[in-house]
C-alpha cells in the first residue's frame with residue numbers, strides 16, 4: 001500500500017476509535033514531505049464541515065502560512081464529497097488520491113451520495129488506489145458500534 005495512504009488509514013482509525021467521526025482520514029504531501037494530516041471531526045467538533053480533507057487543508061494552510069496549496073497531493077481514504085472538492089479547488093490542490101469511492105461510503109449509510117450523484121467526474125488528476133482496502137474501515141466502523149449518520 002502507498003505509504004501516504006497507509007497514514008491516511010491510520011488517521012481514519014484514530015478518528016473513528018476516538019469517536020470523532022466517520023472512517024475518513026487525509027494526508028497532504030508536498031515534495032515527499034508530509035505537510036498535514038487529519039481525520040473526520042464532525043462529531044467531536046460538532047461541525048458538519050469538519051471532514052478529513054477540510055481539517056487537513058486548514059492545518060496545512062496554517063503551517064505553510066498560505067491559502068495556496070499548489071503542488072500538494074491529498075491522500076484521502078474515500079473519494080472527496082462535493083463540499084471537499086470545492087475546498088480542494090479553492091486551495092489549488094490538483095492531485096487527489098483516494099481509496100474508497102461513493103459506493104463504499106453508501107454502504108455505511110453516509111448520505112452524501114444524495115448530493116454526490118451526478119457529481120462532475122472530470123477530475124483530471126484524481127486517481128484511485130487500493131479500492132478494496134476501504135472494506136477494512138467499513139468493518140472497523142461497524143465493529144465500533146456507534147450510530148453515526150450524517
Ligand SMILES: [Zn+2]
Pocket residue numbers: 051052053080081082083084085
Ligand atoms: Zn467531504
